[in-house]
Amino acid sequence: MTQRPSLREKAILTEVRRRGVVSIQALAERLEVSLMTIHRDLNKLVSEGSVEKARGEVRLPKRPIDAEEGCLMCGKPVPVRTAFVIRRDNGEQHRACCAHCGLMALMMAKEPGQAMATDFLFGHIVSATQAHYVIGSTVNVCCVPSVLSFSSRDDARRFTRGYGGRALGYAETLEHLKSLIHASMPHHGEGRGVD
Ligand SMILES: [Zn+2]
Numbered sequence: 001m002t003q004r005p006s007l008r009e010k011a012i013l014t015e016v017r018r019r020g021v022v023s024i025q026a027l028a029e030r031l032e033v034s035l036m037t038i039h040r041d042l043n044k045l046v047s048e049g050s051v052e053k054a055r056g057e058v059r060l061p062k063r064p065i066d067a068e069e070g071c072l073m074c075g076k077p078v079p080v081r082t083a084f085v086i087r088r089d090n091g092e093q094h095r096a097c098c099a100h101c102g103l104m105a106l107m108m109a110k111e112p113g114q115a116m117a118t119d120f121l122f123g124h125i126v127s128a129t130q131a132h133y134v135i136g137s138t139v140n141v142c143c144v145p146s147v148l149s150f151s152s153r154d155d156a157r158r159f160t161r162g163y164g165g166r167a168l169g170y171a172e173t174l175e176h177l178k179s180l181i182h183a184s185m186p187h188h189g190e191g192r193g194v195d
């Protein structure tokens with residue numbers, strides 16, 4: 001069970017995020033509590049993976065590699081809500097910030113492997129080829145034109161009634177993105193002559 005962080009824990013996190021490294025002594029003074037209290041808060045934050053404690057100092061943790069790695073296409077951090085994961089046949093795993101970048105990456109890959117999208121409404125993981133997509137809606141949470149993933153076609157269609165855009169299946173979405181790429185790269189030599 002995760003408890004909500006106390007105000008003091010939030011204050012500690014804010015300090016650490018702002019400064020990068022803070023001495024535990026300074027934290028105790030700043031928050032006007034004993035060292036023991038600060039250590040107790042810190043131990044909780046450390047156990048949650050929010051900070052690291054070493055030699056009397058607190059710092060932000062070095063993040064695990066997959067969290068540190070941004071979108072394979074644009075390098076942006078990957079939001080949980082729109083994450084798109086590509087597993088290559090050689091076992092490598094890459095993440096894209098959203099279906100826009102994820103599908104672009106699939107399109108450009110010689111061996112796309114398997115891909116998973118995140119249902120925008122419910123957060124389920126759904127196979128990218130089974131997913132339905134809403135392209136060009138007014139909900140621009142990541143890349144533009146926005147491409148949002150849905151596990152059900154009905155959800156995707158309903159979404160377009162509220163927020164515009166077009167609800168498309170996997171293959172149609174790829175086609176649509178492909179046409180956008182060609183439109184935005186008129187001098188792209190390699191693409192010439194390809195349908
Ligand atoms: Zn991206």
Ligand SMILES: [Zn+2]
Nearest residue numbers: 097098142143
């Ligand atoms: Zn994106």
